[in-house]
Amino acid sequence: MALVKICEVLGGCHENEKVAIRGWVYRKREGKTLIFLLVRDSTGFIQCTVKKDSPAWTEAERLTIESSLTLEGTAKPDKRAPGGYEIVAESVGIIGLAELFPITKDQSEQFIRDVRHLWLRSRRMNLVMKIRDDVLQFSRDFFKNQDFTEVSPPMFISAAVEGGSTLFGLKYFDQNLYLTQSSQLYLEILIYSLEKVYCIAPSFRAEKSRTIRHLTEYWHMEGEWPFADMNDLMRFEEELMAYICRQTAEKCKPELEELGVDVSKLASVKTPFPKITYTEAVELLRKKGAKLKWGDDLGYEEEKTLAEEFGKPFFVYDYPTAIKAFYCKTYRDRPEVAMSVDMMVPRIGEVSTGGAREDDKAVLIKRIKDMGLKTEDYEWYLDLRRYGTVPHVGFGMGLERLLVWMLDLENIIDAIPFPRTTRRFYP
RNA sequence: GCCGCCGUGGCUCAGCCCGGUAGAGCGGCUGGCUGUUAACCAGUCGGUCAUAGGUUCGAAUCCUAUCGGCGGCGCCA
Numbered sequence: 001m002a003l004v005k006i007c008e009v010l011g012g013c014h015e016n017e018k019v020a021i022r023g024w025v026y027r028k029r030e031g032k033t034l035i036f037l038l039v040r041d042s043t044g045f046i047q048c049t050v051k052k053d054s055p056a057w058t059e060a061e062r063l064t065i066e067s068s069l070t071l072e073g074t075a076k077p078d079k080r081a082p083g084g085y086e087i088v089a090e091s092v093g094i095i096g097l098a099e100l101f102p103i104t105k106d107q108s109e110q111f112i113r114d115v116r117h118l119w120l121r122s123r124r125m126n127l128v129m130k131i132r133d134d135v136l137q138f139s140r141d142f143f144k145n146q147d148f149t150e151v152s153p154p155m156f157i158s159a160a161v162e163g164g165s166t167l168f169g170l171k172y173f174d175q176n177l178y179l180t181q182s183s184q185l186y187l188e189i190l191i192y193s194l195e196k197v198y199c200i201a202p203s204f205r206a207e208k209s210r211t212i213r214h215l216t217e218y219w220h221m222e223g224e225w226p227f228a229d230m231n232d233l234m235r236f237e238e239e240l241m242a243y244i245c246r247q248t249a250e251k252c253k254p255e256l257e258e259l260g261v262d263v264s265k266l267a268s269v270k271t272p273f274p275k276i277t278y279t280e281a282v283e284l285l286r287k288k289g290a291k292l293k294w295g296d297d298l299g300y301e302e303e304k305t306l307a308e309e310f311g312k313p314f315f316v317y318d319y320p321t322a323i324k325a326f327y328c329k330t331y332r333d334r335p336e337v338a339m340s341v342d343m344m345v346p347r348i349g350e351v352s353t354g355g356a357r358e359d360d361k362a363v364l365i366k367r368i369k370d371m372g373l374k375t376e377d378y379e380w381y382l383d384l385r386r387y388g389t390v391p392h393v394g395f396g397m398g399l400e401r402l403l404v405w406m407l408d409l410e411n412i413i414d415a416i417p418f419p420r421t422t423r424r425f426y427p
Numbered sequence: 428g429c430c431g432c433c434g435u436g437g438c439u440c441a442g443c444c445c446g447g448u449a450g451a452g453c454g455g456c457u458g459g460c461u462g463u464u465a466a467c468c469a470g471u472c473g474g475u476c477a478u479a480g481g482u483u484c485g486a487a488u489c490c491u492a493u494c495g496g497c498g499g500c501g502c503c504a
Contacts, residue, residue: 029463036463049462080462104454105465106439110496166502182504207502208428218504299501342504350504398504423496 001072007043009075010083019087020072021046024121025063025098035060037089038082039071042126047081048073048089056092066098066121113413117427120417127255128414131248132403136200138247139221142240148196148223153183155202159377168206168216179204182396185327185381187224188357191392192384198223200399208422212411213348213401217420224357224394230339233354233393234315237343238273241313241402245269248406261407273343274314281306281316297323303349310344313351313405317341326367327381329356329391343397345405354395361385 004019023041030036033052037060038045048071050060056071063069073089080086103111103118112119119125140150156172157180167178183199190197203220223236249256249267256263276284282294285302292302298316306316321330321338328338340355358364364385368375375382400415413419418427 027463027465029461029466031461031463032459034462038464047464078462080464082464100437100455102437102454104438106453108439110434111438113496203504205503209500209502210498211500212498214503220504297502300503301500348504353504396504401504 005043006039006041006046009046009085009087010044012077012085014075015077015085017075018072018090019075020070021087022070022095023068025065025067025069028063028065030061037063037071039069039087040123044083045123046083047086049086050089050092054089056089059092059094060089062094062097063092064098064100066101068095068098069093070095113424116418124259125414125417127259128403128407128409129417131252131255131259131407132399132415134252135244135248135399135403135406138244138251139200139240141247142243143198143223146196146236148198148225149190149194151187151190151194151197151199153180153186153199153201155180155204166205166207168204181205182220183222184224184394184396187222187394188381188384188392191224191226191390192388195227196223196225203396210422213404215400215412215416215419215421218401218412219399219416220396221399222394222396224392226390226392228393229391230317230341230356230393233356233395234275234317234341235272237341237352237354237395237397238271238313238315240397241273241343242269242271244402245406256407259407266406269313273312274310276306276314276316277318278316278320278337279318284309295320295322300349303344304347307344307346307349311346313343313345315341315343324355326371326373327357327364328367329358330363330367341395343395345401348401348405350398351401351405352395352397354393356391356393359385359389359391361389 001018001020002014004014004021006021006023008014009019009021021039021041023039025037026040026045027038028035035050035057037048037050039048050056070093071087071089072091073087075085075087077084078086101118102115143150156177158177167181169176169178181203183201183203187197187199198221200219200221202217204217206216207214245266246269249263253263256266279294281298282292285292285305288305290302290305306314317340318337319340321328321336324338324340328340331337331339338355340353342350343352345351358367361382364382365375368378400412403409403415404412407415409415413421413424
């Protein structure tokens with residue numbers, strides 16, 4: 001008897017054949033002469049019926065919600081069954097008899113989060129995790145096709161990437177180290193030998209942000225490459241984004257539809273994206289009544305206003321130098337403007353930040369000092385400008401933020417299996 | 428860091444404004460019924476109302492503090 005996945009049966013591959021499935025009990029309805037079992041595996045759900053005179057009856061009676069089992073029977077088309085197919089059981093083998101499962105039909109946000117390790121079994125989380133896997137795969141495919149090399153940066157770091165207070169500190173034997181908040185500086189090291197490099201790795205932020213778009217540990221997709229400028233950067237980012245969206249729309253259509261996501265939103269992502277300068281953004285916002293002046297950073301409200309204006313992914317570039325990090329390259333004739341670009345999407349705001357990196361040693365040293373940082377902390381970074389410096393660009397994209405936009409998730413915690421927020425880190 | 432909201436059986440909630448013996452649904456258990464679709468009917472078990480203090484003859488209810496959770500802003504991806 002063939003051991004099959006549930007999706008195969010639902011697809012009609014085993015009509016009127018004897019099959020065996022392995023999975024978990026999702027629902028059970030018990031009658032005097034008939035038991036209905038809704039069994040799930042990683043691929044879907046199928047209704048199984050157990051009749052009173054079946055040898056499977058005794059074991060089926062004992063089954064509880066979320067018990068694991070093997071079930072053998074005949075796959076039959078049946079209009080009364082959800083999915084159009086059911087398995088008429090001939091034998092049931094209990095693998096793990098479940099205790100009373102705590103998640104029932106009445107659920108609150110709080111409870112679902114308290115039992116995250118069990119909630120991950122839900123259909124919804126299952127679908128999101130599968131799409132997440134595909135999005136990662138599409139991303140890697142795109143980088144690979146563009147001749148990028150995937151590299152593995154460290155998570156333990158000895159100095160701040162941006163000199164901020166948002167780092168998690170930790171004891172490293174008898175030294176103080178930090179968890180990385182970006183792998184950018186390490187990618188910059190590697191472009192001198194591998195040229196185009198990227199990584200998909202965690203970044204950690206100790207910001208006490210309490211919003212639906214912040215995690216303290218998130219997956220950061222970062223790329224860095226030499227001999228490139230702002231135009232190359234924006235072109236790459238928009239092509240990457242469009243590729244991911246269109247591939248997802250094409251390859252994950254059933255999952256997207258089951259999640260209630262409008263597939264056309266993703267299928268219709270096309271390049272080039274709208275691009276406006278920071279200065280234009282400020283003007284546009286002022287016309288709409290916002291009280292901000294050139295030099296002010298764009299807050300979440302401003303980003304949302306702009307995003308509503310475009311209704312799709314777009315870029316804001318050429319920010320004031322003063323609100324950007326020390327490594328941002330500035331225009332030689334306009335040092336008050338930095339070659340920095342953010343990609344924004346509706347509802348979320350920033351999904352990525354990138355830019356040209358300062359490649360002139362003298363300018364970089366001045367910038368480090370102006371920001372109140374110590375050049376001693378960045379000696380190896382300065383070495384990169386001493387030995388064969390090269391113009392280069394790079395960016396970092398928040399994977400979970402991307403997924404929130406793509407899948408219309410209500411909260412970023414649902415874009416990652418084990419979310420870490422300021423208050424949640426269990427299990 | 429600042430601001431707002433929430434905490435009552437295993438789960439979801441009502442009761443709180445206006446103080447007077449703690450309620451319902453779901454789940455569990457028992458029985459009945461049914462090709463069921465997170466079924467239905469009857470019965471039953473189950474709560475020191477987050478914690479601590481205060482006001483009061485009397486506090487789930489009013490006041491104070493603490494703890495836990497959620498969200499908004501700031502900061503960021």
